[in-house]
Amino acid sequence: MQETIRKLLDLQDHDLLILDLNRRDKELRSELADEQRRVDEQIKQFEAEQDRLKRLQVELKELEIELESRQEKKKQLESQQAAIKRNVEYKAMMKEILDVQAAIRLTEDKILEKYEAIEQEKQQAVVRDKEVAERRAALQEQLAVVEAKLHEIAQQLDEVRRHKKEAEGRLDDRVLRLYRRIFKNKKGAVVVPIVNRTCGGCHLSVTAQMENLTRHHEQIIQCENCGRIFYIPDEEAADEAAASQASADTASADDTSTDESGLT
Ligand SMILES: [Zn+2]
Numbered sequence: 001m002q003e004t005i006r007k008l009l010d011l012q013d014h015d016l017l018i019l020d021l022n023r024r025d026k027e028l029r030s031e032l033a034d035e036q037r038r039v040d041e042q043i044k045q046f047e048a049e050q051d052r053l054k055r056l057q058v059e060l061k062e063l064e065i066e067l068e069s070r071q072e073k074k075k076q077l078e079s080q081q082a083a084i085k086r087n088v089e090y091k092a093m094m095k096e097i098l099d100v101q102a103a104i105r106l107t108e109d110k111i112l113e114k115y116e117a118i119e120q121e122k123q124q125a126v127v128r129d130k131e132v133a134e135r136r137a138a139l140q141e142q143l144a145v146v147e148a149k150l151h152e153i154a155q156q157l158d159e160v161r162r163h164k165k166e167a168e169g170r171l172d173d174r175v176l177r178l179y180r181r182i183f184k185n186k187k188g189a190v191v192v193p194i195v196n197r198t199c200g201g202c203h204l205s206v207t208a209q210m211e212n213l214t215r216h217h218e219q220i221i222q223c224e225n226c227g228r229i230f231y232i233p234d235e236e237a238a239d240e241a242a243a244s245q246a247s248a249d250t251a252s253a254d255d256t257s258t259d260e261s262g263l264t
Contacts, residue, residue, distance in 0.1 A: 008175065009191050011168060021157050024153055032146050039139050046132050049128060059114055070107060074104065185227070193232065194210075194230050201226050206230070211232075
């Protein structure tokens, strides 16, 4: 494998690692955000339940006031009734008292229902409160773990970036510019192997001529379809070397003196 390709692959290793570390960083942050959202959701639910409980307590208060005023009314009517002499009036008053009594019973039933509903809400609140507390504690724990991981990733990124700079420094400016342009475009592998006469990047077929150029020349060969830079994987290169060594006595080596002027 030509030296430039080796250097490019070294740089690419660093770039791909940086991509991977950045992706992991993003994933971790989004996992954490998801969990935070779930906790917020639960707190919102808890607050809604608390509001419901308060509303029920207000309604209960209103019913109790209503009951009190009806009982007052009944007492009033009873004392008025006692003063009545005429039978017709007495009977009319009696009916009025019975009506108030029925209304009192109705209010008492409603009060009982309200008590039950409040009791239920209170029990629910205890359960929810516990759930929220547990979830919050779990989130805190997760936060600590994720923060440690993020810190580790940041450290790795620092180191890889430093090595990447060194790898860049070992490359010819033109080659580096070409590499950067393709990397920016593809956001992934730039230097790809030719495998089974297909491009390791876009998987379209590669002509025999392109493969031969890649195998034998020092210049940089790019995929005609995706523009990625080709190389022949080590194993094949080794096989090739073994084959050419066998015929080294009789045949002169291919011209490998071509420089990298084949850059596009
Ligand atoms: Zn391609």
